[in-house]
Structures are given as C-alpha cells and as structure tokens.
Amino acid sequence: MLRRLWQKPLWRSDKCYRRFIWTLRRQTPYYPYGTLIRSLIFGKQPSRRHTRYMPHFSSEDLSILSNYCNDIKELAFEFTRKDVFLQRDSIKTFLKKCTNLTRLEFTIGESLVDSSWMQGMLQPVREGKLSNLRYLAFYSILFNEPMYSSIITDLAQGCPKIISFETQWKIQADTLKMIMNSFPNLQSISCGILERGGLEILVNKGGRLRKLELGHVHDEITQDMAGRFPILKELTIHKAPKEFAMFAENWTIQQTMMTFIDLDCRNFKLDELCTIMRNCTKLESITLRGCNGLKAGMLASVAMECSDRLKYLTIFNYFYLSDNELVELSDRCRNLKRFAVWGTAKFTQEGYRYLVKNSVNLVTFCGNFKELTTRHILSSIIERGQSNIQVFKTGSRFRLYGRGKLHEVVYVPEPSMVNDDHKLTASILVDFARAAPCLRKLRLDYFLKDLDGKDVVSAIHQLKNLEKLAFSPSFSISQENLSDLDSHPRLKKNLPTRYLVSAPGKVILFGEHAVVYGTPAIAGSVNLRTYLFTEKREDGILEAYVPDIGLDQPVKWNTELFPYSKVVNDKKEEFNEELAESLRSLAEIESDKPAIVRQQQSAACLALLYLFTLLSNRFPETKRGLTIHVRSALPVGAGLGSSASYSVCLTTGLLLNFEYISLTSGSQGAELINKYSFLAEKIIHGNPSGIDNAVATFGGAVLYKKGSMEPLKGLRPFRFLLTNTKVARDTKTQVANVRIKFDKYPGIIKSILDAIQNISDHFKTVLINEDNNITQDTMLEDLIDLNHYLVNSLGVGHSTLDRVREITAQFGLHSKLTGAGGGGCALTFIRDGVPRATIEAVKKSLSLQGFECFETLVGGHGAGALNTNDTMTAQEFMEVGLEWYDGIDSWRYFA
Known part of the structure; x- marks a missing residue:
C-alpha cells in the first residue's frame, strides 16, 4: 500500500503539499520515498486523467524533487500562473534529471508564456535528455500560435520515440502536417476538432496510427481514402461528416485490427452500420451515439454480426429498441460484460429481466429505466443469485459522475424521477445486496420517499465492497442516517465543499423595454461569462470578494446575526420584502467610491445576503459559513446582463452548497436556479423582466415573455x-x-x-x-x-x-x-x-x-458548475486567467 501511494502522490492543499516535501526531504535509506515516485502532476490538466490541486512550489522544492525522485515516468505542468512562470530555470534543471520520463503534459496560458520562454525551458529536450518520451499531451487556449511550431520542432529533435499526441483544441491542417512529419512513429492522435484538409494528411502520413480520437471533423471524406486509411485498433468520432456512413463499407474492409469504436450514428443507415460490424472482425467494444435515426432491428443486427466477441456495448438515443432485440443480444453475445443504454423508449421490464438472467458475465449495467423496470431488474438479479455485477446505475439520464475518488457518497437531494405507483423497497435493496456481493458502484436516481432511513442504511451496509453510492433520498433520511454510512468499511460520505460556477452574459436582439410590459423579447447568451468560486467553512462567517465592482477587499458577515425568523419556508420562491429590508443595513458598504459604484456594491451584497439567509436554513442544526469569490469577463453596466450572470452564479453556488440541487440535477436544477436568481435580480433592479436571468441560466437563444420562455430553434450562430x-x-x-x-x-x-x-x-x-x-x-x-x-x-x-x-x-x-x-x-x-x-x-x-x-x-451554454474539492483554492481562483476556465471540459451544465 505504501508503495502504491507514493507512486502517484496526491495533495489536496498547500498544507498537504508542504508535508509531502517535508517527508521527502527527511527520507532515509530505509524509507527512500523518492525512489517510489513515478508520477508528478502539477496543475489542473484538461485531460480526464488528471484533476489535481496545483501547489505553490518554489525553486527549492524543484531542487529537492530533482535530487530524490530519480525515476519519474509521468510529469504534467500548468503554465498559467505567475509563480510557475518564474520557475523556468528550475523546471529546466528538473527536466534534465527526468531521463526516464515517458509522458509529458503541458497546459499553457498565452498571457504568460511566449516562444522564448518555452524554448529556454525545453533546452533539455533539444539536448536529448528526454529521449525515452513516448506520450505528449499539449493543451493551450490557442493551439495554432506560431510559437508551438518551434516547441514541436524541439520535441521532435530530442524525442524521436513519441508515439502519442493529445490536445483538446482544434488542429489546423498545416499544424497536423507538422506534427506527423515531426513524429514519424506516431500511433495515437486525439484532438477536439480536425479542420479541413486534416483527413488527407492522416491518410498520407498516418501509416503507423492505431488509435484516433476526433471530437468534430470539418472535412470531406472521399472514397479514394478508404484503401489508404490507417489500420486502427481504436476509433472515436463524436461528430462525423455526412459522407462517413457511405465511406464506411470500403474503409472497414481493411480494419481487421479494430477492437474499439465510439461512433456518431446520426447519418448512418442500418446496413451501413452492419457493414462496419461485419468487417471489423475483432471488434469487442462498441459505443453508438445519436442512434435516433436508425430503424428497428439495429441491436439485433449488431448482436448477429458481433456474436460472442462483443463484450462492451453502450447505446445513446435509440428509440426503436424492443424486448425481442434484448433477447437476441443476450442469446448471441454470451460474453457481454457491460451494457449501458440511455434514451430508449420501447423496452419493458421483461426484456431486461431476460438479459440479466442470461448474461452471466455481465459486470456493468447502466441506463435510464423507470422505477418499476428497475425493481424488476433487481428482482431478476436476486432470483438468479450470486451475480457478478460490480456497477449498477439507473434512473433518469445523467452524466457519469466524474473520475475522481471512489470512496464517496454523492448525495442527490432533488428527485429527478418520481413514480408513486411502483417504488423500490428496503427489502429489495437488502436482497440485492446479498445477491450482488461484488457491487462497487451503485446509483439509484429516484425519489425514495417511502423508505425508512435506517432500513436504507442497513441495506447499504450489506454491500461490503461498495465504493461509490448516489441516490435521491427521502426527507425521512436524516443527516444522522447518512453519518451512519461513515462506519461502512469502504464507503465514506464526501460531499463537495468547493464549487466553481459559471454563467454567460446576454444580448437582447429585439424587444428591449417592451418585455417589461408583457410583450416577447428575443435574447441570446454570449461567450463572455461570470465565474464564482465557493467553499464551505465552519466558523459561521460569510465572506464575499467581488473586485470587479470595486470590492477590493473581502467583506465578512457573522451569519448568526442574520434574520432567519423572517424566512417563510413554504413561500421561499416568492419575493420576501420584509426579509430584504431587514438585511439592507448589513449590505451597506462604506467606501470612498463614487455613489453609483457604492450602489452597485450594496445591491450585489444584498442579493447575496438575501439568498444566503433564504436558502441556508435547510440544515438549521449546522453552523453556516461560506467563502464566495467572483470574477467576470463582462463589463458592469454595459447592457450585457452582468448582474443576471452574477445572480445566476450566486444562486447556483448556494443551491449546490445547501444541497437543493446537485451537479447532476439537469433541467430541474436549471428551473430552480432560474426562479431564485430572479429574486436576486429583483433586489438589484427592482422590476426586472426575467429575460436576463433566463438566458444566463438556460443559455442559447430564447423568445421570452414574462412568465414563459420558448427556446428559439433554427437560429444559426450569428x-x-x-x-x-x-x-x-x-x-x-x-x-x-x-x-x-x-x-x-x-x-x-x-x-x-x-x-x-x-x-x-x-x-x-x-x-x-x-x-x-x-x-x-x-x-x-x-x-x-x-x-x-x-x-x-x-x-x-x-x-x-x-x-x-x-x-x-x-x-x-x-x-x-x-x-x-x-x-x-x-x-x-x-x-x-x-x-x-x-x-x-x-x-x-x-x-x-x-x-x-x-x-x-449568440448562443452557447447556460449555467454550469463543477466540483473543485481537489483542484482549486480561493487564491488560485483569483490568479488563473479567465480564458483558462473556458477550456475546462468537465463543466456540468444544467440545461
């Protein structure tokens, strides 16, 4: 265990990191910790593999790491902060000693790093010190800046063995050509967008490629490419060109090594999809997205073509699936280990029961099933006895919860699906626990309102190997019940204590002022956003820091002095004038700023105090306290909805912290955010129309009329x-x-x-x-x-x-x-x-x-949030460039 912990050290705070350095410095021949370290991750890398806290390290720290860590295999740096920028020479010295490095990952902020800086830092690369490097991940706000040409050239000269290149941004054809020429042994490429001309370069230069992952392909696929296409083992295309389906028949004839495919099927016909399955004779893992255009029989055809070699199957939005197809799948694909399906309509519980009973090798079972169907599925597992199921996730459609720690409970307080006729019972959960002793992850996204909290906790304790749990509990499940889970041998309650929240600004295209009088207005979100960082605290202090409106120092309030008695619990969604007035004196800010600035400051503070007092009495027995920092790319008072963006961020952060919503609440969470943010807008503006907070919450473009909102379809990106x-x-x-x-x-x-x-x-x-x-x-x-x-x-x-x-x-x-x-x-x-x-x-x-x-x-996402427990502090939030947040790919948007 000690060896495994030191292979990839993880620090969650500066205090933890300093202890790590202290221990490393005092190692002895009997405890040579530095020789155990194989991976060091400095920063919040955009790749899904790394969401680590970025410590404030010094030259002395890097010197210690250089002296004691002599077998580093994996290294990641984030160059978006000034203290890192100043350590170029120390990083260069450190790289010289990482001679066994096989993976290098960069995240670059253009505002700090230029070509000369990078060339100086990469001097050890040009000198051939990193000749064993195999995997290169390269992230930046603008990947195609000229300086990256020189960087890649340096890496190519000193690292001829690189076989994998990864970036989340778009790659222009010229850049891709340079990459392919620089790394002739390249076997894997991953990028967000491949621009026009890129596919032809892959065909001509990618003879050694075995893995290809593309988010979007802005290119035309021609039939003459089929015979020249690289022979791949893994292919992922999230948005394929229209020509890809017709191209597939000739292309797949030579794809005899393909084992994994993740494909956008929106332009496919059934026979074209079957051709891929038939020709790729080693295919064992299939993910099909956007299947709503495929006709009935698709799953049966996949089962017939793949038979026993199919082990992993994931399907999104296939509306024609039937029980007969499930029977066909379970009869033909006896080695199936994973079955996941979202967005289907015609399955009944009988088809699922047959699949569960006959797929003896099934390890993972996921989908958005009705509660009655889930009850029958669990009953089938119970009837069969001793199941191999390790992962069971069901409920409304959700995004799989992160890739972070396993030992945690994800508490989802808002119900996403309520079914009063057919409910799960505690006895079923207990029997399921006995029948599935290997279960490691369980998600039941239903409103379990008739279950007794003690019975649920007792059932969970039967699952000795459970590492991760998510459910929508009833109000009878108390905090005390949840605390009882702390005695579980592997499961620990670990709710997020830090969140990063974001919401866009808006422009009104048509209908200004008229919307206040009940006539429709058209508005859309813009790609300028407000960002809010929030962290729970236990001292009963509410701290707010909003420098964009002149609050140059944090403002603090003692939350025990707030007028909680003024809150009417059953009327929270209605504006409470008495509560607002009782908080007004607390919101007054004394400063030498102009009157209009002081007015903005007081309004922003009053909105915060009002929502905090209104929402924080959900758990009255706990001491309330929060740290809230806000930054924005939106100019204040410019008509771009800066106040609504602030209000939506504020509301989202408070609703998350006080557990009204979770990161997976989806559209129901968005509705709640919109309602409460409108109350904040009333405090700031008096008589707002509601359009600003609606756009900031839902994003996109909308036709708004007071009391109703209609998304605008057919609006191209003007x-x-x-x-x-x-x-x-x-x-x-x-x-x-x-x-x-x-x-x-x-x-x-x-x-x-x-x-x-x-x-x-x-x-x-x-x-x-x-x-x-x-x-x-x-x-x-x-x-x-x-x-x-x-x-x-x-x-x-x-x-x-x-x-x-x-x-x-x-x-x-x-x-x-x-x-x-x-x-x-x-x-x-x-x-x-x-x-x-x-x-x-x-x-x-x-x-x-x-x-x-x-x-x-005009257009884009609305309110979003993510858990930053292990990846960010309040100080880092204020230091990182705003452009960095736009590049995060783990945002969870509510609409």
Missing part, C-alpha cells in the same frame, strides 16, 4: 461585434424613466411597444421558415435599424451609441443599442462574407473613440 461605450448606466433608472412616459402618454408608448413586439414576431417567423442565409442577413439588418429607432424613441438613447452607429455605417454595417440603453453597449451585426480587414478597421475606428470592442457569437 456573429456580432459588441462595443462597450464605457458610459455607465443604471437599468433600474432607465426602466423607471420609461414607466414615467408610459403613465404620462399610455396610448403613444403602447403603440411603440407594439411595434417592437412586431419586430420580434417577424424575426421568429423568418427563423421558422428557414430562409437562406442571405435573406436572413438582409432581414436582420433591417430589423436592427427599426428596433434601434423605436427603442431610442422611448428616451433611452445616448450620443455614444449614435456615434457607434455612425462609424459602423461607414463600413456598411448595422448597429443598435442593447439592454436598457442610456449608454452601455452597442450591438453590430457582422453578416457572412464581411472581410476580416473590414472588421479590424471597424474595431480600430471604434477604439480611437475610446470604446472597447470584442467579437462574439
């Missing part, structure tokens, strides 16, 4: 130029001014609001009719002009917004104000075909006026 005039304005004031005019001239203002609604309706109609891009672009430009004129007539314009329109019009572009007006941001549409030179000229002209410009797309 490009826009956002221009921040840097003229601060207050949404609450602008909304109030329009209300004054409405009360004074109701007939006139209502006519203007009706005209604004007609613009939104017309835009939606064009999308539904799926007009071609040229028609859409022309129409959008007209509607942008009309929308601006109408909203401007409400008295919410500004001279800087007019100036933006004048400048962009000189280049043939159309602009409008967005949001409340009175300053803030302008939105300029960039139609297809506008030259890059024109865009740069526009940006330059606007910059000369003192404005700030950035390009964006």
Whole structure:
C-alpha cells in the first residue's frame, strides 16, 4: 500500500503539499520515498486523467524533487500562473534529471508564456535528455500560435520515440502536417476538432496510427481514402461528416485490427452500420451515439454480426429498441460484460429481466429505466443469485459522475424521477445486496420517499465492497442516517465543499423595454461569462470578494446575526420584502467610491445576503459559513446582463452548497436556479423582466415573455461585434424613466411597444421558415435599424451609441443599442462574407473613440458548475486567467 501511494502522490492543499516535501526531504535509506515516485502532476490538466490541486512550489522544492525522485515516468505542468512562470530555470534543471520520463503534459496560458520562454525551458529536450518520451499531451487556449511550431520542432529533435499526441483544441491542417512529419512513429492522435484538409494528411502520413480520437471533423471524406486509411485498433468520432456512413463499407474492409469504436450514428443507415460490424472482425467494444435515426432491428443486427466477441456495448438515443432485440443480444453475445443504454423508449421490464438472467458475465449495467423496470431488474438479479455485477446505475439520464475518488457518497437531494405507483423497497435493496456481493458502484436516481432511513442504511451496509453510492433520498433520511454510512468499511460520505460556477452574459436582439410590459423579447447568451468560486467553512462567517465592482477587499458577515425568523419556508420562491429590508443595513458598504459604484456594491451584497439567509436554513442544526469569490469577463453596466450572470452564479453556488440541487440535477436544477436568481435580480433592479436571468441560466437563444420562455430553434450562430461605450448606466433608472412616459402618454408608448413586439414576431417567423442565409442577413439588418429607432424613441438613447452607429455605417454595417440603453453597449451585426480587414478597421475606428470592442457569437451554454474539492483554492481562483476556465471540459451544465 505504501508503495502504491507514493507512486502517484496526491495533495489536496498547500498544507498537504508542504508535508509531502517535508517527508521527502527527511527520507532515509530505509524509507527512500523518492525512489517510489513515478508520477508528478502539477496543475489542473484538461485531460480526464488528471484533476489535481496545483501547489505553490518554489525553486527549492524543484531542487529537492530533482535530487530524490530519480525515476519519474509521468510529469504534467500548468503554465498559467505567475509563480510557475518564474520557475523556468528550475523546471529546466528538473527536466534534465527526468531521463526516464515517458509522458509529458503541458497546459499553457498565452498571457504568460511566449516562444522564448518555452524554448529556454525545453533546452533539455533539444539536448536529448528526454529521449525515452513516448506520450505528449499539449493543451493551450490557442493551439495554432506560431510559437508551438518551434516547441514541436524541439520535441521532435530530442524525442524521436513519441508515439502519442493529445490536445483538446482544434488542429489546423498545416499544424497536423507538422506534427506527423515531426513524429514519424506516431500511433495515437486525439484532438477536439480536425479542420479541413486534416483527413488527407492522416491518410498520407498516418501509416503507423492505431488509435484516433476526433471530437468534430470539418472535412470531406472521399472514397479514394478508404484503401489508404490507417489500420486502427481504436476509433472515436463524436461528430462525423455526412459522407462517413457511405465511406464506411470500403474503409472497414481493411480494419481487421479494430477492437474499439465510439461512433456518431446520426447519418448512418442500418446496413451501413452492419457493414462496419461485419468487417471489423475483432471488434469487442462498441459505443453508438445519436442512434435516433436508425430503424428497428439495429441491436439485433449488431448482436448477429458481433456474436460472442462483443463484450462492451453502450447505446445513446435509440428509440426503436424492443424486448425481442434484448433477447437476441443476450442469446448471441454470451460474453457481454457491460451494457449501458440511455434514451430508449420501447423496452419493458421483461426484456431486461431476460438479459440479466442470461448474461452471466455481465459486470456493468447502466441506463435510464423507470422505477418499476428497475425493481424488476433487481428482482431478476436476486432470483438468479450470486451475480457478478460490480456497477449498477439507473434512473433518469445523467452524466457519469466524474473520475475522481471512489470512496464517496454523492448525495442527490432533488428527485429527478418520481413514480408513486411502483417504488423500490428496503427489502429489495437488502436482497440485492446479498445477491450482488461484488457491487462497487451503485446509483439509484429516484425519489425514495417511502423508505425508512435506517432500513436504507442497513441495506447499504450489506454491500461490503461498495465504493461509490448516489441516490435521491427521502426527507425521512436524516443527516444522522447518512453519518451512519461513515462506519461502512469502504464507503465514506464526501460531499463537495468547493464549487466553481459559471454563467454567460446576454444580448437582447429585439424587444428591449417592451418585455417589461408583457410583450416577447428575443435574447441570446454570449461567450463572455461570470465565474464564482465557493467553499464551505465552519466558523459561521460569510465572506464575499467581488473586485470587479470595486470590492477590493473581502467583506465578512457573522451569519448568526442574520434574520432567519423572517424566512417563510413554504413561500421561499416568492419575493420576501420584509426579509430584504431587514438585511439592507448589513449590505451597506462604506467606501470612498463614487455613489453609483457604492450602489452597485450594496445591491450585489444584498442579493447575496438575501439568498444566503433564504436558502441556508435547510440544515438549521449546522453552523453556516461560506467563502464566495467572483470574477467576470463582462463589463458592469454595459447592457450585457452582468448582474443576471452574477445572480445566476450566486444562486447556483448556494443551491449546490445547501444541497437543493446537485451537479447532476439537469433541467430541474436549471428551473430552480432560474426562479431564485430572479429574486436576486429583483433586489438589484427592482422590476426586472426575467429575460436576463433566463438566458444566463438556460443559455442559447430564447423568445421570452414574462412568465414563459420558448427556446428559439433554427437560429444559426450569428456573429456580432459588441462595443462597450464605457458610459455607465443604471437599468433600474432607465426602466423607471420609461414607466414615467408610459403613465404620462399610455396610448403613444403602447403603440411603440407594439411595434417592437412586431419586430420580434417577424424575426421568429423568418427563423421558422428557414430562409437562406442571405435573406436572413438582409432581414436582420433591417430589423436592427427599426428596433434601434423605436427603442431610442422611448428616451433611452445616448450620443455614444449614435456615434457607434455612425462609424459602423461607414463600413456598411448595422448597429443598435442593447439592454436598457442610456449608454452601455452597442450591438453590430457582422453578416457572412464581411472581410476580416473590414472588421479590424471597424474595431480600430471604434477604439480611437475610446470604446472597447470584442467579437462574439449568440448562443452557447447556460449555467454550469463543477466540483473543485481537489483542484482549486480561493487564491488560485483569483490568479488563473479567465480564458483558462473556458477550456475546462468537465463543466456540468444544467440545461
């Protein structure tokens, strides 16, 4: 055990890391810990294999590691922090001594690292010190920067034996060609997006490739590639080109070594899929995604073609599966070890019962089954007796929970599926425990509301080998019941104590101000986001640090002084004016900032205090305390929904910490986030429409009307130029001014609001009719002009917004104000075909006026979160560049 622990040391904090260095320094000949270490991971690597805490290490630390760790096989560094940037020479010295290194992984932040820095650090590579290197993982915000050419050249000169290259970003054809030329022995390539021309290079240069993983392929596959394609053992394509299905028949004739395939099937026909299965004679692991276009009989055909060689099968969204196909699968595929299916409709419990009874080698069983079906499946396992099942996961569709520690309970307090007619019972769980003694992972994503907590815990204790558990318990399962699980020999309750939360900003395309009066507005999310870090604490202190609004130092409150008696538990989702007023004095911030800044600070603090007091009484017996730090790429007061993005982040973090939702709550969690974030928006803005928090929660583009929201389908990713005039304005004031005019001239203002609604309706109609891009672009430009004129007539314009329109019009572009007006941001549409030179000229002209410009797309993800227990501290959250967060691939989005 000691040897295994020291092979891959794991530190969860600076204190833990310092103890690791202290122990290493004091090793003796009898305890040579350094000789046991094979892997050192410094940082939060984007690859799924590493989510480690990044310590603050010094030159002295690296010197100690160099002296004592003489057999490092795996090394990963993250160059996104200043303290790491300053250690270049120490890292270089360390690399010189890692002569046995076989895997090297980099994560690079462009704001710190340049070509000369990397070349200096990689000097040992050029000198041939790392000649045994086999695996290279390379992550960066922009992979195709010129400096990476010199880096790869250095690695190629000193590491001729590299056989694996991995990156999560897109690879241009020229870059791929350079990689293939530099590493002629390459056997494995993994990348997020392969751009046009890349496949031809793989065909011509990839003769030694055995593993290929591609997220998206933006390329055309031609039939002449089939005979020249590398002979692979593993293939993963998450989004295949349309031509791939037709190409497959000739391609698979020579794929006699293929054992694993993970394929997007949206463009496949059944006979084309069967051809792949038939020709790949060694295929034993199959994952099929997007199968909703395949007709009935697919599973039976797979079973017939693969027979006993099929061991692992995962299927997503195949709506035609039937019990007969399950019978065919279990009869023909007797060596099946894993069966996982999500998004199917026609299975009944009888088909599953047959599969469980006859698949004697089944080790993993996963799917989104109804509670009655799950009950029958468990009963079948019980009837058969002594099952080999080690992993059983069922419930609504969920994302598999991380790749972190095994010894943990994932507590999912919000039900994702309720079925009052057919419920699991404690006795079934006890019998299942006896029939499945090897079970290591169990997930029952149902609302077990009629089970007694003691009975459930007793059943879980019967599963002696259980390492991971997730379930949606009833309110009769108390914290005391859950604490009883701590005596389980392998299972420990380990809820996340740190979360990283993110939410996007928004732009209103059409319908500003009119939406407040009940007419629809169209808005979309932008790829500028707010990020929030939250960590539980046990001292009863609530700490908030929001430097973007001038809170340069953390603000702290004693939570025991909060007016919890004002909370009405059965009316939490309704705005509580009495509670807000009782907290207002606590939210006042004393500073020498301008009045408008102090107002923003107090509003942000009051929103936090209100939600914290409202939500934190879920477990009244525990001492409440949180650390909350917030950063944002959104300018404040610019009409881009910065307050809503903040409110959504705040709400999400609090709901997670107080266990109203979990990372797997999905759309139900999103609904709850949207409801409570609207309360925060009411505190900040007084009478918000609700559109901003809806977009920040759900993402994408929506047609919003107060009280309802409709996702917009058919909206292609329109490009826009956002221009921040840097003229601060207050949404609450602008909304109030329009209300004054409405009360004074109701007939006139209502006519203007009706005209604004007609613009939104017309835009939606064009999308539904799926007009071609040229028609859409022309129409959008007209509607942008009309929308601006109408909203401007409400008295919410500004001279800087007019100036933006004048400048962009000189280049043939159309602009409008967005949001409340009175300053803030302008939105300029960039139609297809506008030259890059024109865009740069526009940006330059606007910059000369003192404005700030950035390009964006409308659409994208809404609120997301991830568990950062072992990967981040509050200090690191404030130090890492914001662009780094966009590259994380483990975000869990709620919608």
